[in-house]
Each structure stands twice: as structure tokens, then as C-alpha cells.
Amino acid sequence: MKTLHLGLHFWHGELVSATQMTLEERIAEIKTDKPLSQQRTRLRLIREILPSELPETLRPIWAALQKAEADVDKAWAEWDKARAEWDKARAEWDKTRAAWRKALVENRAILEAWHERICPNCPWNGKEIVFET
Numbered sequence: 001m002k003t004l005h006l007g008l009h010f011w012h013g014e015l016v017s018a019t020q021m022t023l024e025e026r027i028a029e030i031k032t033d034k035p036l037s038q039q040r041t042r043l044r045l046i047r048e049i050l051p052s053e054l055p056e057t058l059r060p061i062w063a064a065l066q067k068a069e070a071d072v073d074k075a076w077a078e079w080d081k082a083r084a085e086w087d088k089a090r091a092e093w094d095k096t097r098a099a100w101r102k103a104l105v106e107n108r109a110i111l112e113a114w115h116e117r118i119c120p121n122c123p124w125n126g127k128e129i130v131f132e133t
Contacts (some may be wrong), residue, residue, distance in 0.1 A: 004069045006054070006062070009045040012038075016049070018065055023048040 002020040010017040011132050019026075025044070030042050051062050104111065115124065123130045 002073070004066050006049045006051060008047050008049050009042070012042075012102075018062070 007017040007019055010019060030039055051059060054062055082122055
């Protein structure tokens with residue numbers, strides 16, 4: 001689970017940001033991805049802030065956001081586990097489905113004889129239903 005950070009001037013279009021990116025990660029990104037003409041100003045302004053530095057009116061919603069973030073991270077971990085189980089089940093299904101198709105081909109004559117017994121006068125021609133025109 002990643003920690004949610006509060007950042008001041010992390011991005012040029014946001015005054016205060018809630019982000020999983022650390023200050024160090026953002027500074028490294030600025031140094032590698034931003035034009036030299038912007039780097040000095042960005043690096044001078046950027047900093048991580050503590051929740052206690054937020055205006056009092058924003059602190060409850062910050063706490064709620066942190067809880068929601070933790071809930072999402074927990075659900076994501078559960079989804080990852082479920083997806084792994086689904087992948088395993090799907091692989092087994094694919095394998096079994098291939099075996100089923102192979103068995104149908106290998107038992108074609110037996111299936112055709114069985115079909116003639118249980119479905120007399122059927123318009124099946126061995127490949128498809130033939131409709132009267």
C-alpha cells in the first residue's frame with residue numbers, strides 16, 4: 001500500500017496535491033522531464049506539507065481521503081488475488097475446453113450414430129442444420 005502525500009506546487013496547475021508520489025520522486029521527475037527554464041522555479045516552490053499545515057477546514061476531508069485511499073488499496077489487493085484465481089481457473093477452463101473439442105472430433109462417428117438415434121429425421125447434414133427452402 002502506498003502512502004498518500006500532501007504536496008505544495010507538485011504540479012504547475014495544482015496548488016495543493018494529494019499524491020502517492022513522494023517529494024523525492026517528483027523532484028527526480030522534474031530534473032529529468034521538465035525544461036531547464038522551469039526547473040529552478042519548480043524546485044524552489046515544491047515541498048511536502050503536513051496535514052497539520054492545511055487550513056483547518058480541509059483537515060477532515062484530508063482524513064476522509066486517506067481512509068478512502070486505504071480502502072481502495074485494500075480492495076485492489078483483493079481484486080489482484082481474485083484475478084489470480086480467475087486466471088488460474090480460466091487456464092484450466094481453456095485446457096478442458098480444448099480437450100472437449102478434441103474428444104468431439106475423435107468421437108465423431110460415435111456422436112453421429114448417437115445423434116441419428118435420439119434425433120430421427122433431423123436435417124443435420126454432418127456439418128450444419130439444413131433448412132428447407
